[in-house]
Amino acid sequence: MHKIGLIDYGMGNLHSVTKSLESLGEEIILIKNFNESKNCKAIILPGVGAFDPAMINLINMNLKNDLQNWINSGKSFLGICLGLQLLFESSDEGNVQGLSILKGKIHKIPTTVNQRIPHMGWCQLLPTKKNKLLGLEELNNWVYFVHSYHAIPNDSNIIAAQVNYGSEKLTAMIQHDNLLACQFHPEKSGKTGEKLLRKWLSTIQ
DSSP states (O other): OOEEEEEOSSSSOHHHHHHHHHTTTOEEEEESSGGGGTTOSEEEEOOOSOHHHHHHHHHHTTOHHHHHHHHHTTOEEEEETHHHHTTSSEETTOSSOOOOSSSEEEEEOOGGGOSOSSEEEEEEOEESSOOTTTTGGGSOOEEEEEESEEEEESOGGGEEEEEEETTEEEEEEEEETTEEEESSOGGGSHHHHHHHHHHHHHTOO
16 A cells, blocks of 8 residues: 555545545545655646646645656656646646646647547547556556647657547657656546556556
8 A cells, every 4th residue: 555645736636536546445645735745655646627727726835846846856646637738838728837847738639630629538548659567558448538638748759648539649648757647537437547547556666
């Protein structure tokens, strides 16, 4: 069992993430101040809502710098949905600078996909590289999305999986060193999401 810190900044579906991880035997600590994270082995940044209000909340709660320091120190981190987008430098959705952990920008899903926006529902992950750690090739890979914006990293090598949406391939998962982030909701993605969370938990030192 690990103690997992869940950032509580007013922008996340904390209940479903908490229940999902508790069902896997983990202890969840809600983090409103990083003094509460001293016994945590990993941090999760969830997110539902818009980019600018989320960043403003992180800044006003004095979480931004501590979150950047946590990730940059090499400790385990998982971002979910908006929690992935906030890792980048900026977003079409607003004007506030992101966490800038990763180089790149969040773009609105183009209307040329000829699909409904927001992208909502179940889609199949397409691994971009063989990843023994995550074992995406071993999963059936159907996961649940709700989003209107997607990440375009400067370094495409950090993209661990994409998803087809109309004529576009959208970034579905990022992996870079100690950092893992999902545009989809693993906590709402049934057995695939459960297996993915188990694999992530197994990497925590």
